Amino acid sequence: MSLSAENRQDIRHNWTLQEAQALLNLPFNDLLFRAQSMHRRYFNPNDVQVSTLLSIKTGACPEDCAYCPQSARYDTGLEKEKLLEVQAVIEKAKAAKAAGSDRFCMGAAWRSPRNKDMPYVVAMVKGVKALGLETCMTLGMLDEEQSQQLAKAGLDYYNHNLDTSPEYYGEIITTRTYADRLGTLANVRNAGMKVCSGGILGMGESPQDRASLLVQLANLPQHPDSVPVNQLVKVAGTPLEAEQDLDPIDFIRVIAAARIMMPASRVRLSAGREQMSEEMQAMCFFAGANSIFYGECLLTTPNPAANKDQALLHKLGINRDHRVTAAPSTLETLLTAGNDTEQTLFYNAAQA
Ligand code: SAM
Ligand code: DTB
Ligand code: SF4
16 A cells, blocks of 8 residues: 555544543553554654744733633633734834744734734734744634635634533533534634644543544644644633642643644643643653643743743654644645545655
8 A cells, every 4th residue: 555545544523532531441552552553654753843833912801711811701810912003013013033943823812803902913923934934823713704814814724612512511611612613623624724633631530532622623624724722721710710620631631632633733732731741741652742832821821931941852852843744634635635645745754
């Protein structure tokens, strides 16, 4: 069987809950072996993609997401900030580029952007892109027109997480529905932007909920180009402040299953790294995580210091991937068309 034919079979959109559960329940070594083998067919196993996050509008959000320090409904002591000036955002992006980031992600504590906010966020996208950085935004729900506006401005990625399974969702958020989230993802995709969508683990969900979230993500019309897997950052004042810790082994299992179910997507070891040991992060990279947030702050909570991350990556022999790679959505199109050019886009472990 040719490499392209094998790869075609890897990319599936018909995952069942039983299959996802069976993956998560494999003996740990079997699961990690399968995940690492899949990883090597699509990516250089020693590369991670590095993004920097900036909160462009902080706190006072009307939504009730139970995990979130930025909801106006919970007293988390967070100092709110209105939308930053465009130039201030561009300065932060310059610093991120100088520190070696490939992608600059801008997040706003909004339910959705108001139309009067759009010219400012459009200017931010244009300004950051002009620096030669990939751009990503997460601004809440988007309608078709807002998605078109951002795509036209040159926004590369839009982050909008499904967060958890459809079954557990109502325990976590009541102010927007799962269908709303899927609608935003469709608008983003239809406007031609790359989709970044994942979830949060450790919110009291069951193993079945974790499998069900993975099935939702993998069965989207196209796999998200990036899949952030966040570990809940427990913030005092939020309803989930005292949630029980998730077993690190169960977290790593989800990373591995995500790699197997969405082979060509970047799986991001996202929030929660500050609370993880180096060994746990190393296992996540082995399981197929190949993207991280870099820099001392996520949106409002701490992330490992840059020098600590540099030391960890150095110890593991992991390089930052500075190539702007073809999006998996493009790869999928090529594969479906049976076009041979994918040979040049894949990292071939056999020739490494
Ligand atoms: N307001 C927009 C929205 O919710 O779509 C964008 C910003 S919101 C902070 C982006 C994502 O951050 C959420 O969907 C959630 O997955 C993640 N997040 C927020 N608080 C978190 C926490 N305490 N721990 C882990 N992830 C968190
Ligand atoms: C995502 O999945 N994780 C990032 C990003 N998308 C925007 C956000 C994590 C936020 C963690 C809590 C905070 O710092 O406020
Ligand atoms: Fe608002 Fe986003 Fe936080 Fe939910 S996750 S409360 S929408 S900032």
